Amino acid sequence: MQEELSQPYDVKLIKLSTGDNLKLDYLEINPMGKVVPALKHGDTVITEAAAICTYLADEFPGAKLNIPIGTPRRGVYLKWLFFGPSCIAPAVIDRAAPRKEEARRGMLGYGYFEIVMNVVAQAVAGRG
Amino acid sequence: MAEHFTAADVIVGANIRWGLMFKMIPPRQEFIDYAARIAARPAAYLDFIEPPFMADPVAVVVRKGAGFAYAEWRDLKGRKGVTNASESYGDKFDAYMAKELSVARAEGVDKAFAALLARQADYLIIGLYPGRDEARRLRIAGKIAFLPKEILSSAMYVAFSKKSKCGALQAAFAGAIKTAADDGQVRQLLQAANKAPSH
Numbered sequence: 461m462q463e464e465l466s467q468p469y470d471v472k473l474i475k476l477s478t479g480d481n482l483k484l485d486y487l488e489i490n491p492m493g494k495v496v497p498a499l500k501h502g503d504t505v506i507t508e509a510a511a512i513c514t515y516l517a518d519e520f521p522g523a524k525l526n527i528p529i530g531t532p533r534r535g536v537y538l539k540w541l542f543f544g545p546s547c548i549a550p551a552v553i554d555r556a557a558p559r560k561e562e563a564r565r566g567m568l569g570y571g572y573f574e575i576v577m578n579v580v581a582q583a584v585a586g587r588g
Numbered sequence: 589m590a591e592h593f594t595a596a597d598v599i600v601g602a603n604i605r606w607g608l609m610f611k612m613i614p615p616r617q618e619f620i621d622y623a624a625r626i627a628a629r630p631a632a633y634l635d636f637i638e639p640p641f642m643a644d645p646v647a648v649v650v651r652k653g654a655g656f657a658y659a660e661w662r663d664l665k666g667r668k669g670v671t672n673a674s675e676s677y678g679d680k681f682d683a684y685m686a687k688e689l690s691v692a693r694a695e696g697v698d699k700a701f702a703a704l705l706a707r708q709a710d711y712l713i714i715g716l717y718p719g720r721d722e723a724r725r726l727r728i729a730g731k732i733a734f735l736p737k738e739i740l741s742s743a744m745y746v747a748f749s750k751k752s753k754c755g756a757l758q759a760a761f762a763g764a765i766k767t768a769a770d771d772g773q774v775r776q777l778l779q780a781a782n783k784a785p786s787h
């Protein structure tokens with residue numbers, strides 16, 4: 461995202477193999493201790509990839525990576541921004557590491573893996 | 589998403605490229621075409637160099653003297669395993685591990701090795717090369733053994749940053765990588781690194 465914005469930034473790496481993401485220093489930034497990135501911009505700290513991308517796209521409108529408020533396409537844009545962490549990632553991870561007991565149909569927030577794949581395929585091909 | 593690149597493509601593009609690379613989503617033509625478009629964007633950040641320069645095997649580690657015959661995944665059934673919490677070994681083995689095996693997740697490599705040595709697990713799953721290096725770092729190399737048959741193996745690539753001033757050298761670099769992989773230089777370097785003390 462930073463590369464698309466062409467804004468200067470610093471990267472601080474977290475070493476997962478030694479559990480740096482669970483140490484106090486990092487937990488103060490992101491109490492979830494997750495692998496997802498954390499962003500500090502001025503006095504603002506943001507975690508969660510979709511929130512970071514939404515924030516940056518709105519904060520730097522010159523890069524034209526957002527659909528501004530008041531534009532009809534803003535709704536569809538927000539849907540796809542949050543579709544990744546809400547539907548694609550959980551569907552893919554659930555399939556890779558299946559539960560010992562299968563969840564009841566309709567219980568999962570993303571719905572069904574095959575439908576998620578079909579919907580995304582249509583969208584990225586410009587048909588959705 | 590197709591006509592105007594937005595922040596949504598940064599998110600979905602990362603999901604699709606990552607999913608294809610780790611074979612966690614079906615290789616549908618729509619995804620392959622989209623991934624190629626994303627790869628050309630600054631967001632992709634890296635250009636991967638073909639061919640892969642080495643294999644990255646995933647190994648089964650046991651306490652020295654407590655090995656067992658391992659030839660295929662099902663030989664791990666009925667034993668207690670451990671692996672690092674943040675590791676994934678591809679969709680097939682991850683799925684097999686979740687469904688058929690009893691593998692605990694330790695918070696970090698140190699704790700995973702500690703569980704093995706404390707007999708809380710019969711085996712540890714870890715990448716062969718990082719596993720050897722971590723064992724030397726922890727000074728436990730003499731207490732463990734890597735079983736000869738690997739669980740699986742993935743291709744490893746060198747990548748150039750799109751910002752690299754050396755981008756024009758990619759084709760020549762790819763040729764040199766191929767030569768080094770084909771004539772055994774990479775294998776020799778790995779063997780030498782395996783004998784060197786940990787740093």
